[in-house]
Amino acid sequence: MDILSHLTPMFFGLIAAGTLIGIIFGAIPGMTATMAVAVCLPLTYAFGLENGIALLLGLYVGGISGGMVPAVLINIPGTPSSITTTFDGYPMAKRGEGERALKIGIVASVFGGLFSAAVLFFFAPVLADFAIKFSYVEKFLIILLALTVIASLCSNMLMGVFSGVLGVWLSLIGTYSITEGGNGETRLMFDFMEYYLIDGFSLLPVLIGIFGLTTVLLDAEKGFKDETGQGPISLKGGAKFKFNVFKGQLLNLVRSSSIGTFVGILPGVGGSAASVLAYSQEKNFSRDSSQMGKGAPQGIVSSESSNNALTGGALVPLLSLGIPGDSTTAILIGAFTLQGIQVGPLFIGNNIDTWYLMIIALLAANVLMFGIMYFAIRHIAKVIEVPKYILYPLIIMMCVVGAYAINYGIMFDVWTLLIFGIFGWVAHKIGLETVPLIIGFILGKSAEVYFVKSIESYGNLSIFFTKSPIAMFLWVLIAISLAFAIYLRLRNRRQPTVES
Amino acid sequence: MKAILGKTCLAVLTSAAIGVSASAQAAEDCPLPGNLRVVIGSTSTGGDTYQVSSMVVDQLAEQLDINAKVDAVGVMPGFQALERSRHGNTIMIFHDGSYLGHLYGVNGYPDIFSKFVVGPTIAINPGNAYLVPKSSPYQSMSDIIEAAGNGKQVKVAIQPGGVSEIGFTALKNAVRMQYPGKESNIVAVNTGSQADKNQLLFDGAVDVINGSVQANEQYTQLPADDQKAMRFVWITAREKTIAQTNEEGMGDTTREQLLQYVTPNASVPMSEDQDFTFDKEFFLLYNKDMDPAAIDCIDNALADVYEGDELQEQLKRSFFVPDYKPTQEAASYLEEKNDEYKTIISDLKG
Numbered sequence: 001m002d003i004l005s006h007l008t009p010m011f012f013g014l015i016a017a018g019t020l021i022g023i024i025f026g027a028i029p030g031m032t033a034t035m036a037v038a039v040c041l042p043l044t045y046a047f048g049l050e051n052g053i054a055l056l057l058g059l060y061v062g063g064i065s066g067g068m069v070p071a072v073l074i075n076i077p078g079t080p081s082s083i084t085t086t087f088d089g090y091p092m093a094k095r096g097e098g099e100r101a102l103k104i105g106i107v108a109s110v111f112g113g114l115f116s117a118a119v120l121f122f123f124a125p126v127l128a129d130f131a132i133k134f135s136y137v138e139k140f141l142i143i144l145l146a147l148t149v150i151a152s153l154c155s156n157m158l159m160g161v162f163s164g165v166l167g168v169w170l171s172l173i174g175t176y177s178i179t180e181g182g183n184g185e186t187r188l189m190f191d192f193m194e195y196y197l198i199d200g201f202s203l204l205p206v207l208i209g210i211f212g213l214t215t216v217l218l219d220a221e222k223g224f225k226d227e228t229g230q231g232p233i234s235l236k237g238g239a240k241f242k243f244n245v246f247k248g249q250l251l252n253l254v255r256s257s258s259i260g261t262f263v264g265i266l267p268g269v270g271g272s273a274a275s276v277l278a279y280s281q282e283k284n285f286s287r288d289s290s291q292m293g294k295g296a297p298q299g300i301v302s303s304e305s306s307n308n309a310l311t312g313g314a315l316v317p318l319l320s321l322g323i324p325g326d327s328t329t330a331i332l333i334g335a336f337t338l339q340g341i342q343v344g345p346l347f348i349g350n351n352i353d354t355w356y357l358m359i360i361a362l363l364a365a366n367v368l369m370f371g372i373m374y375f376a377i378r379h380i381a382k383v384i385e386v387p388k389y390i391l392y393p394l395i396i397m398m399c400v401v402g403a404y405a406i407n408y409g410i411m412f413d414v415w416t417l418l419i420f421g422i423f424g425w426v427a428h429k430i431g432l433e434t435v436p437l438i439i440g441f442i443l444g445k446s447a448e449v450y451f452v453k454s455i456e457s458y459g460n461l462s463i464f465f466t467k468s469p470i471a472m473f474l475w476v477l478i479a480i481s482l483a484f485a486i487y488l489r490l491r492n493r494r495q496p497t498v499e500s
Numbered sequence: 501m502k503a504i505l506g507k508t509c510l511a512v513l514t515s516a517a518i519g520v521s522a523s524a525q526a527a528e529d530c531p532l533p534g535n536l537r538v539v540i541g542s543t544s545t546g547g548d549t550y551q552v553s554s555m556v557v558d559q560l561a562e563q564l565d566i567n568a569k570v571d572a573v574g575v576m577p578g579f580q581a582l583e584r585s586r587h588g589n590t591i592m593i594f595h596d597g598s599y600l601g602h603l604y605g606v607n608g609y610p611d612i613f614s615k616f617v618v619g620p621t622i623a624i625n626p627g628n629a630y631l632v633p634k635s636s637p638y639q640s641m642s643d644i645i646e647a648a649g650n651g652k653q654v655k656v657a658i659q660p661g662g663v664s665e666i667g668f669t670a671l672k673n674a675v676r677m678q679y680p681g682k683e684s685n686i687v688a689v690n691t692g693s694q695a696d697k698n699q700l701l702f703d704g705a706v707d708v709i710n711g712s713v714q715a716n717e718q719y720t721q722l723p724a725d726d727q728k729a730m731r732f733v734w735i736t737a738r739e740k741t742i743a744q745t746n747e748e749g750m751g752d753t754t755r756e757q758l759l760q761y762v763t764p765n766a767s768v769p770m771s772e773d774q775d776f777t778f779d780k781e782f783f784l785l786y787n788k789d790m791d792p793a794a795i796d797c798i799d800n801a802l803a804d805v806y807e808g809d810e811l812q813e814q815l816k817r818s819f820f821v822p823d824y825k826p827t828q829e830a831a832s833y834l835e836e837k838n839d840e841y842k843t844i845i846s847d848l849k850g
C-alpha cells in the first residue's frame with residue numbers, strides 16, 4: 001500500500017516538531033496558530049505535500065492548544081478561541097491550581113481534537129452537504145446565539161449589554177470592506193484617522209490589550225511588593241489534578257466538542273464563536289453552573305474541548321468543498337495550491353492517500369500534543385511563580401512583538417494594543433464589563449456582514465424567521481438561551497435573600 | 501594552538517573581505533537590499549496572488565542571490581508599505597484589481613500609474629470565469645443576455661470593485677448594446693469570498709456567479725442532481741491565452757473543453773465587431789522614488805529567469821500562463837488596458 005511508504009520517521013518527526021512549535025506560538029501572547037502555519041507555509045515546497053501537511057497540521061493543533069497556557073496562567077488568551085479559558089482558568093491559577101487547570105484543559109483539548117478527527121473521517125462529505133444549508137441568514141442567527149452568552153456572563157445586565165453593544169460598535173470602525181461584499185466606505189471615524197483605521201482595529205492587539213495590558217496596569221497601580229499581596233502566585237496549596245475531575249463531564253465534553261466541530265464546519269463563523277457558544281451552553285444547561293467564571297473545571301472543559309474540536313471541523317469544508325472553515329485552514333489551503341493540487345468536492349476521492357495521511361497526521365498531532373503538554377506543563381506552569389516585576393515587562397514585550405507581527409509589521413497594531421490596554425483600565429474604573437465588550441467586538445463584524453447580506457440577498461426582515469426550519473430552530477435556541485440566563489440571574493438574586 | 505587560531509582568524513577575515521567586496525560589487529551592479537520584502541494585495545495564502553508571487557519571488561531571489569519574502573498583507577497595507585519604502589526594500593505584486601479598484605472608485609485605491617512605478621508583468625491567471633447551476637435554463641452567455649433583454653432579472657454574485665466586477669460590467673454593457681435600457685435587469689449581488697458566492701448559488705439566491713477554473717472546476721464534475729453542481733458559461737480570458745495553457749487543462753476539464761467557454765464560442769460583445777475579454781495579469785509595483793538601476797536589475801533578473809524552463813513549467817503546472825514583459829512595455833500595456841476598461845465603466849455610468 002502506497003500510504004505506508006509515507007509513514008516515515010520524517011513524517012512523524014515533522015508532526016512532533018510542528019506540534020511543539022505550534023504550542024510555543026500559541027503560548028506566546030500575540031502569536032497564533034494562524035501565524036505559525038503562515039510562517040511555515042513556504043517550507044511545504046521543500047518537504048513535499050505529505051510531509052508539509054504533516055508539519056502544518058502539527059502547527060495547527062499545537063497552536064490552538066498552546067493558547068490555553070497564557071489564558072490560564074496570566075489571563076491573556078494566547079489565541080482568540082481561548083478567550084473563554086481565561087474565565088475559569090485564571091481564577092484557578094490564582095488559587096494555586098494553575099497546573100490542574102492546564103491539565104484539565106489538555107485532556108479536554110485532546111478529547112475535542114480526537115472527536116473532531118473522527119467526525120472528519122467518517123462524516124466529512126455528509127457534513128459538508130449539511131453545511132451548505134447554512135446561508136447568511138442561518139450564520140447570522142448562529143452569531144446571535146453566541147452573543148446571547150453576554151446575558152449569562154455579565155454581572156450587571158444593563159452594563160453588560162451596553163458593553164457588548166459598545167464592543168460591536170468598536171468592531172465596525174473601519175471600512176465596510178469590498179472583500180466582504182461591502183461598499184468600501186469607511187465609517188465611525190474622522191477623515192484623518194483613515195490612514196490608520198482603514199481596516200479597523202485588529203482583533204488580536206485588542207484582545208491582548210484588554211486582557212494582558214489591562215491586567216498589568218491594574219496590578220502596577222497596586223504595586224508589586226510582596227507585602228501588598230501582589231507577590232507571585234504559588235503553585236502549591238490548590239487541589240491537585242485527578243482524572244476524576246471529568247466524572248460527570250462526558251455530556252459537557254461531547255456537547256462542547258460537537259459545537260466546536262459544527263462551528264468549524266461553517267465557513268466564516270470562526271473559532272471564537274465556537275468556544276463562546278460551548279461555554280454559554282454549558283453555563284445554561286449544566287446542573288450546577290454557579291461556579292462558572294469563578295474557577296470551575298467545567299468551564300475549561302467546555303472551552304478547550306470546543307476550540308480543539310474546531311480543527312477537525314474546519315477541515316471538513318476545506319477537504320469536501322475546497323472552502324476553508326477558519327483563518328488557519330485558509331492558509332492551509334495554500335499548501336495544496338502551492339503544490340498545484342485542486343481542493344474541492346472531488347478532493348477526497350481523487351487524493352485518497354493524502355486524505356488518509358491527513359487523518360493520521362491529525363490524530364498523531366493530538367496524541368503528541370497531549371504527550372508534550374501533559375508532561376511539560378508542570379514546568380511551564382512555574383512561570384506564574386516568577387515575580388511580577390520580572391514577568392510583566394516580559395509579557396509586555398511579547399505582547400508588543402506579537403501585535404507588531406500579527407499583520408506582518410503594522411505599527412498601528414502596537415498602538416491598538418496600548419490604546420485598548422488603557423481603555424481596559426479605564427473600563428474597570430468606570431464599571432464597563434470587558435468580557436461582554438470583547439465578545440461583542442469579536443462577533444460584531446460577522447454579525448453585521450451576515451445581517452446586511454441576508455437583507456440584500458433575500459429582501460426583507462421576515463426572512464430571518466421564515467428562511468428554513470434550521471433558522472426557526474436557531475430562534476428557539478436563542479430564546480431558550482436568553483430565558484435560562486434570565487432565570488439563573490433571578491434565581492441567584494433570590495438565593496441570598498432566602499439564605500439571609 | 502595560537503598558530504591554528506591565527507590561521508583561522510585570517511581565513512575568516514579573508515572570506516569576510518571577499519564576501520564584502522563581492523556584495524559591494526553586486527550592490528554596485530544592482531542596488532537592491534539583501535533582504536527584499538514583497539507585499540501582495542491579498543491576505544490569502546491560498547489564492548492565486550500568493551501562489552504566483554511565491555513561485556516568481558523564489559526564482560528571482562535565487563537569481564539575484566538575495567533573501568526575499570512574500571507577505572500576504574492585503575491591498576491597503578500593501579499600498580501603504582510600498583508608499584513608505586523609498587529605498588526599494590519593499591515591492592508589491594498585485595493584479596489588475598489594483599487599477600480596477602480606482603476605476604470603480606473604491607475608497608483608498610490610488611491611481612497606480614501616477615502614484616507608483618508600474619513594473620514588469622509576470623503571469624496571467626486565465627481562470628476568471630462565470631458559472632451557473634447545472635440545472636440552470638441558461639446554456640450560454642447569449643441566453644443570459646437575451647433573458648435580460650426580454651425583461652427577466654438575472655442576479656450575478658460578484659465581489660465589487662475589481663476583477664470580479666469587470667466581467668459583470670461587460671455583461672451589463674452587452675445587454676445595453678443589444679437591448680438599450682434593459683441593462684438594469686443584470687443585477688449585482690455584492691458578496692465576498694468564493695465560498696460566499698458558491699453559497700448564494702447553492703441557496704438559489706443568484707442565477708450566475710463569478711468564480712474561477714481553479715476553484716470551481718471540481719463542482720462542474722458533480723452529477724446534475726447534486727445541489728452543488730455547476731456549469732461554466734464564460735471564461736473571460738482571451739482565446740490565445742487559454743491556448744497557451746497545458747493541453748490537459750485543469751482537473752478533469754481539458755484545454756479543448758475550456759476553449760468552448762471563451763470568445764468567440766462564448767460571446768459577450770464589447771462593440772459591434774469585438775467581444776469583451778479579460779486576462780487577469782499579475783505585475784510588480786515599485787515606490788515612485790525607487791532607484792531606476794534597481795528596477796533594471798529586477799527586469800534583467802526576471803528576463804533571465806523567464807528564459808529558462810523551470811519557472812515557466814512551474815507556472816503552467818498550476819494553470820498560470822507565463823507572461824513576462826519588462827517594466828516599460830508592461831507599464832504602457834497596462835495603461836492601455838486601464839483606458840479600455842475605463843471607457844466601458846464610464847459608458848455604463850452614462
